[in-house]
Amino acid sequence: MRERLKQGKKSNFSVRADGVMVNGERVGVPDVDGLRKKILQEAHNAPYAMHPGTTKMYRNLKPYYWWQTMKKDVAEFVAKCMTCQQVKAEHQAPAGKLRPLSIPEWKWKKITMDFVVGLPRTLRKHDAIWVIVDRLTKSAHFLPIRLGDSLDKLAELYVSEIVKLHGVPVSIVSDRDPRFTSRFWGSLQGALGTKLHFSTAFHPQTDGQSERTIQTLEDMMRACIMEFKGNWDDHLPLMEFAYNNSFHSSIDMAPYEALYGRRCRSPVCWDIEGLRQLEGPELVQETVEKIQIVKKCLKAAQDRQKSYVDKHHREMEYEVGDKVFLKVSPWKGILRFGKQGKLSPRYIGPYEIIERIGPLAYRLALPVELSQIHDVFHVSMLRRYRSDPSHVIHEPEVEISEQLTYMEEPAEILDRSVRKLRNKEIPMVKVRWTHHSPREATWEVEEHMREKYPYLFQ
Structure with a gap:
């Protein structure tokens, strides 16, 4: 110029x-x-x-x-900017197009499993449910268990309730629950000839079937307890029957219909005087035809789901040697007006990619401080690191848990106040949290803080 x-x-x-x-x-x-x-x-x-x-x-x-x-x-x-890369949200479609699991060839050949935890303890001392679902027919078993049950007992339950009825599956898809990743469980399934496939770290969509079944089960349990009272495990057998005997949109029929060739009779069928009797060969033929219909319906459902998901996701690929940030979540142990850890970083790192695992997962070189975390992550958990000579890389100052979360503890109470509502007054305390300055203190309900952190008021 x-x-x-x-x-x-x-x-x-x-x-x-x-x-x-x-x-x-x-x-x-x-x-x-x-x-x-x-x-x-x-x-x-x-x-x-x-x-x-x-x-x-x-x-x-x-x-x-x-x-x-x-x-x-x-x-x-x-x-x-290093700070922006770690704390700012990405305002773009999530990374990773949908990769549906292959459709099984036959019933109960490939299954998924997960646990429902955090349930109230019943008179039989059950406080969890083991959910096992067939990937083809969508039929499921809901097994009441105790969280403290040994792996030996779970193995006996698996053989008596699953293997007894359906034989030994070829593969099992599950999350990385310590029960499933234990050496005992791996040895048992290896002896049975079953392959174990685990979801990538913190990506429950891998086993979306179990997650969706659990959501349905929890809704049924809430409705059942409200209607019939009593312990939830008293009603679990009928919940399992209702689930398996009800229409499932992805296979266009009820799971029992896909499994047995017809729905099981229930009181809803009171107006039907009798069911048509099928001879042996005819029943076999009808069952085989049902399976072919199920496969076609599943393929159509997968294509429909992939088409929808891919519209809202983007392709993202990294090379071995690239450095990326890893997404983490804060957890204070209490709900702060419906939000958690608003002032905490969204990403830690950067860490080097040392291996590509399939089309959508990568293995990272994690530091010793994160050695308890599985080192393979879905692409949606990663964010590209844009390097600059001015950057000084620090290891995370907070302790990251196996769930890629970190606990924020209250350090001290700075102030007190009373929130006045129309009909009542709510005592509030201003709390400074660990890893945060006084300027980042938050107002919390005093009653909640006394219950969760009584030492603050001593």
Whole structure:
């Protein structure tokens, strides 16, 4: 620009007496002594700026400064900001297109399993349910258990309730529950000739079938307890029957119909005087035909689901050697007006990718502090790290759990107040949490804090 002015060419800029180029109030910034970078740092990192995004930062600078690559430099600076990469949400479609599991060839050949925990203890001392679902017919078994049951007892229950009725499955899909990842369970299934497939860390969609079945089961349990009272395990056999004998949209029939060739009789069939009797060969033929129908329905359902999900997801691939951030979640142990850990970082890292596992998962080189966490993650848990020579990498100052969460404990009470509602008053306390400054303190209900953290009030 200065050369254009020397040559007498037309320009909106002029040179002041002190040699600075100006256009109205805008100052032309030369690329000397890191001046441009200092301006960018001040406009982004300063306390009065608070890490604005690309558009906001550019519009803040535009009235006062100019250089030819200013907009591009602002975008690059914001994209490489270490703090922004760790704390800001990604406003774009989640990474990873849907990859449905293959459709099994026959009934109870490939199954999924999971646990429903956190249930009230019954008179029989049951406090959990083992949910086992066939991936083809969608038929399920709901087995009441105790969380403290030994693996030997679970193995006996598995053989007596599943293997006895359906034989030995070829494969089992489950999450990384310690019961399923134990050496005993792996040895048992290995001896039976069953392959174990675990979901990637913190990606429950891998076993979406069990998750969806559990959701249905929990809804049935709530309704059942409200209607019939008593212990939930008293009603569990009828819940299992109701689930298996009810229409399932993905197979376009009831699970029992896919499993046995027809639905089982229930009191709803009171107006039917009798069922048509089928001879042996005819029954076999009808059952085989049902399975073919189920496979076609499952394929159609998978295609429909993939089409929908892929519209809202994007392809994302990384190479071995790339560095990425890992998504984590805070957990305070109490609900803060429906939100948890609002002031905590969203990502930790960066960590190097050391191996690609299939089309959508990657193995990371995690530090010793995270050795208790499984090191393979779905692509949706990762965020690309944009490096910069100015970055100083620190290990996380908080202790990360196996669930990729970290516990925030209250450090002290700073103040007290009373929230006045229409008909009552609620005592509140202002709490400073560990890993946060007093400026980040939050107001909490005093009663909740006394129940959860009585030592704060001693």
